[in-house]
Amino acid sequence: MSNQMVKGNTAVVIGAMYAGCDCFFGYPITPASEILHEASKYFPMVGRNFVQAESEEASINMVYGASGTGHRVMTSSSGPGISLMQEGFTFLAGAELPAVIVDIMRAGPGLGNIGPEQGDYNQVVKGGGHGNYKNIVLAPNSVQEMCDLTMKAFELADKWRNPVVVLADGTLGQMAEPLVFPEKAIEPKNDKPWAVKGNAETMGNLITSIYNDFNDLEDFNFKLQEKYAKIEAEEVIYDEYQVDDADIVLVSFGISSRIARSAVDKSREKGLKVGLLRPITLSPFPVDRVKELADKGVSFISVEMSNGQLLADVQFAALRKDDTHLVNRMGGNLIELKHILAKIYEIAGIDDEDIDLSERSEEKASPNIID
Amino acid sequence: MSDNKNKDYELQVRRNPQSLLEEYPRKGTNIQSTHYCAGCGHGILHKLIAECMDELGIQERCVMISPVGCSVYAYFYFNCGNFQTAHGRAPAVATGISRAEDNAIVMSYQGDGDLASIGLNETLQAANRGEKIAVFFVNNTVYGMTGGQMAPTTLIGEKTVTCQTGRDPDYAGHPTHMCELINTLKAPVYIERVSLANPLKIRLAKYAIKQALTVQKEGKGYSFVEVLSPCPTNLKQDVASAQKFIEEQMEKEFPVKNFRNNLYTKEPVKRPASDFSTESLDKIFNVNRGEGTGYVDDEMEPVSIKVSGFGGQGVLSAGLTIAQAACAEGKHVSWYPSYGPEQRGGKSNCSVVISNETIGTPVVDDIDILIALNKPSLEQFSQDVKEGGVILYDAKIGEFETNRDVKVIAMPCVDIAEEHGNARTANTALLGALTELGDVLKRESYENAIREMFASKPKVIDVNIEVLEAGAEWIKNNS
Ligand SMILES: Cc1ncc(C[n+]2csc(CCOP(=O)(O)OP(=O)(O)O)c2C)c(N)n1
Ligand code: SF4
Ligand SMILES: [Mg+2]
Numbered sequence: 001m002s003n004q005m006v007k008g009n010t011a012v013v014i015g016a017m018y019a020g021c022d023c024f025f026g027y028p029i030t031p032a033s034e035i036l037h038e039a040s041k042y043f044p045m046v047g048r049n050f051v052q053a054e055s056e057e058a059s060i061n062m063v064y065g066a067s068g069t070g071h072r073v074m075t076s077s078s079g080p081g082i083s084l085m086q087e088g089f090t091f092l093a094g095a096e097l098p099a100v101i102v103d104i105m106r107a108g109p110g111l112g113n114i115g116p117e118q119g120d121y122n123q124v125v126k127g128g129g130h131g132n133y134k135n136i137v138l139a140p141n142s143v144q145e146m147c148d149l150t151m152k153a154f155e156l157a158d159k160w161r162n163p164v165v166v167l168a169d170g171t172l173g174q175m176a177e178p179l180v181f182p183e184k185a186i187e188p189k190n191d192k193p194w195a196v197k198g199n200a201e202t203m204g205n206l207i208t209s210i211y212n213d214f215n216d217l218e219d220f221n222f223k224l225q226e227k228y229a230k231i232e233a234e235e236v237i238y239d240e241y242q243v244d245d246a247d248i249v250l251v252s253f254g255i256s257s258r259i260a261r262s263a264v265d266k267s268r269e270k271g272l273k274v275g276l277l278r279p280i281t282l283s284p285f286p287v288d289r290v291k292e293l294a295d296k297g298v299s300f301i302s303v304e305m306s307n308g309q310l311l312a313d314v315q316f317a318a319l320r321k322d323d324t325h326l327v328n329r330m331g332g333n334l335i336e337l338k339h340i341l342a343k344i345y346e347i348a349g350i351d352d353e354d355i356d357l358s359e360r361s362e363e364k365a366s367p368n369i370i371d
Numbered sequence: 372m373s374d375n376k377n378k379d380y381e382l383q384v385r386r387n388p389q390s391l392l393e394e395y396p397r398k399g400t401n402i403q404s405t406h407y408c409a410g411c412g413h414g415i416l417h418k419l420i421a422e423c424m425d426e427l428g429i430q431e432r433c434v435m436i437s438p439v440g441c442s443v444y445a446y447f448y449f450n451c452g453n454f455q456t457a458h459g460r461a462p463a464v465a466t467g468i469s470r471a472e473d474n475a476i477v478m479s480y481q482g483d484g485d486l487a488s489i490g491l492n493e494t495l496q497a498a499n500r501g502e503k504i505a506v507f508f509v510n511n512t513v514y515g516m517t518g519g520q521m522a523p524t525t526l527i528g529e530k531t532v533t534c535q536t537g538r539d540p541d542y543a544g545h546p547t548h549m550c551e552l553i554n555t556l557k558a559p560v561y562i563e564r565v566s567l568a569n570p571l572k573i574r575l576a577k578y579a580i581k582q583a584l585t586v587q588k589e590g591k592g593y594s595f596v597e598v599l600s601p602c603p604t605n606l607k608q609d610v611a612s613a614q615k616f617i618e619e620q621m622e623k624e625f626p627v628k629n630f631r632n633n634l635y636t637k638e639p640v641k642r643p644a645s646d647f648s649t650e651s652l653d654k655i656f657n658v659n660r661g662e663g664t665g666y667v668d669d670e671m672e673p674v675s676i677k678v679s680g681f682g683g684q685g686v687l688s689a690g691l692t693i694a695q696a697a698c699a700e701g702k703h704v705s706w707y708p709s710y711g712p713e714q715r716g717g718k719s720n721c722s723v724v725i726s727n728e729t730i731g732t733p734v735v736d737d738i739d740i741l742i743a744l745n746k747p748s749l750e751q752f753s754q755d756v757k758e759g760g761v762i763l764y765d766a767k768i769g770e771f772e773t774n775r776d777v778k779v780i781a782m783p784c785v786d787i788a789e790e791h792g793n794a795r796t797a798n799t800a801l802l803g804a805l806t807e808l809g810d811v812l813k814r815e816s817y818e819n820a821i822r823e824m825f826a827s828k829p830k831v832i833d834v835n836i837e838v839l840e841a842g843a844e845w846i847k848n849n850s
Pocket of ligand 2: 406407408410411412413441511515516601602603604605
């Protein structure tokens with residue numbers, strides 16, 4: 001087999017390059033730095049552009065400039081850097097510029113630590129900058145998807161002229177799995193009619209988010225909402241595992257969903273009807289599917305490494321709060337299988353003495369892991 | 372002259388340069404006049420830049436960046452490609468444009484608040500990288516657009532709405548000298564400060580602008596022109612007093628002169644064309660499309676392996692070798708390192724899961740095979756080894772006992788490694804033992820994995836393969 005063992009962060013760069021990404025701009029931050037390292041190595045090898053920016057504010061604005069020329073461009077970072085980029089996100093959305101931003105989440109708030117977490121969910125999914133805009137958000141849960149969804153992100157960004165975030169976490173960035181390489185590389189045509197390229201054909205074009213006339217800006221805002229509605233209708237992707245006959249449905253994305261999948265297997269061994277709904281697009285969220293399952297009367301467990309941010313979206317989609325549960329870890333701790341199982345058994349009404357929740361895992365708690 | 376001729380002549384004189392629009396439809400209303408106040412320097416500077424664009428024949432290549440400030444609407448006027456950007460970020464945006472479109476002539480037009488305050492970092496960094504951009508810096512000593520607040524360039528004693536008794540250096544610092552600051556950097560090609568105080572100075576300003584744009588036309592790098600400019604509205608001046616203020620106060624603080632001109636000596640910065648071919652990418656990523664890809668669905672029980680020890684003992688690479696071997700056989704496999712602290716010499720471990728199906732959690736809590744290279748990790752993880760599992764550890768750790776149904780093997784892996792002249796291959800000796808424990812993966816897969824792992828250090832490949840074999844032999848004879 002010519003599958004290659006590849007780290008998640010490297011897979012992002014592979015996906016980007018096969019998607020025809022021409023420029024990478026970024027600033028170091030653990031646990032996303034490897035994307036920057038790999039981009040600095042591989043982009044120039046094929047004459048493409050790499051700039052180590054002076055800050056994440058600069059990175060995202062370099063993205064704004066390069067995207068405005070119609071080229072496929074990207075940046076990557078982690079929580080503190082993504083926070084700094086929020087100005088850029090809203091300007092990209094306002095100017096309707098395509099861009100791919102990869103967020104390898106770490107634990108917060110503040111500097112937090114470099115352990116994995118999913119606490120950037122709201123900032124990224126709801127759009128952390130000002131104004132009535134949304135990002136498209138893709139959530140890989142394997143190295144293969146780190147590559148494939150990065151490619152997909154470029155396609156969606158161009159199609160909808162909108163920023164697209166690939167939302168992963170430190171674990172997915174660091175782990176290695178076999179990667180089946182993209183079938184072929186995309187050679188971008190750059191025939192975007194709105195781009196400003198510094199040539200005669202595009203002289204009349206303007207990249208801006210300004211609408212001075214209140215009515216014009218209101219119209220633009222309505223137009224954006226129509227676009228988001230179309231995206232919601234056309235682009236929802238989710239993955240299901242043993243959901244059809246399930247009484248209990250775990251909802252989870254990213255690395256949490258991998259552990260949730262193991263919890264499904266374990267519970268099925270005990271004869272419990274448990275399934276996993278994994279949103280691959282967090283924005284647009286698989287609202288309809290959650291509602292369908294809610295109407296069937298399933299119990300939901302949101303399995304997340306954040307403070308119920310995903311749970312809130314599950315409840316909103318299910319149009320109910322009752323019988324929706326939360327299993328979460330924060331602070332850089334991975335979800336542990338036993339926590340998910342304990343909640344499943346509690347809902348199913350069975351005792352399992354083997355599960356000891358009294359101890360917190362020590363293994364991953366490490367001193368001095370702030371970068 | 373006939374009336375008609377007179378009109379033609381008048382039009383010729385009044386006509387904007389081609390690089391400025393004749394009317395300003397983007398403005399919406401009153402499209403014949405600009406939005407600038409009477410006597411404002413912005414309008415004059417626009418015209419000078421546009422004249423230079425015309426004269427250099429570069430209009431089509433030009434991209435103008437409008438900042439946030441009174442010139443936020445520069446795109447109403449410039450007849451070329453236009454960007455509008457966030458406050459202070461124009462140099463970063465310019466960098467993006469210029470890197471993506473090497474042939475574009477990128478102009479960043481910024482006020483003193485935009486360039487020297489909120490965007491100072493971007494300004495200096497873009498200058499320091501020598502980006503191929505021309506920066507036009509309008510120094511009017513005040514935040515014009517937001518109603519006359521103090522700017523970084525406000526003079527000592529100058530009154531603004533946020534320093535109402537005059538700028539006091541003890542509280543608000545001193546005026547920022549941008550040309551001087553930028554002149555400390557190596558990369559910029561052209562740096563000049565000009566003044567719009569009177570017609571002669573305006574002509575000199577135009578000369579500097581033309582030089583700055585010639586640097587761009589020839590692709591030579593960064594050029595910076597600071598323009599001392601009147602804001603009669605906020606400084607509450609009439610035309611005469613504005614002129615006086617610039618000449619008698621601003622020019623004293625900000626000397627009008629050329630700071631650097633390397634236009635004639637600097638070589639153009641050449642950037643290669645981007646290559647998007649599958650062929651080139653396959654080459655840099657070593658993709659071999661001849662062989663099949665995907666997964667082989669042989670029946671097998673999933674195996675969970677934990678390799679643990681100190682950072683620097685080759686824990687992570689041993690795990691990766693196992694994973695690589697599994698990958699080459701078309702198995703599903705995940706390798707997950709405890710990340711972060713090992714680089715600083717702490718404990719280190721990685722989990723490897725091998726299966727013929729999609730793998731759930733990559734973190735191994737129930738261990739089938741534990742490989743331990745130091746005592747703390749042996750003690751920590753031995754609890755997690757399943758009934759019927761295996762613990763394989765470096766014999767140097769000493770005695771280890773457990774009353775559970777677990778196979779415990781103390782292996783003199785360091786001795787084996789040393790016998791082959793390289794103590795650093797102890798981890799490989801343990802892998803050798805692994806090849807004989809159960810039949811998860813083939814020995815040759817490990818060998819190939821070692822060849823791949825050490826592709827960049829071919830010298831150590833042979834010794835690792837010898838040690839792998841020796842490890843396998845040892846376990847055959849000792850278990
Ligand atoms: C992030 C942000 N902060 C503040 C503002 C408000 N603002 C608009 S223009 C401006 C100052 C512009 O002054 P200057 O750059 O000197 O330009 P001038 O108007 O004098 O030409 C400020 C603070 C903004 N638009 N964005
Ligand atoms: S406020 Fe000052 S800088 Fe702004 S347009 Fe009026 S004169 Fe020009
Ligand atoms: Mg100003």
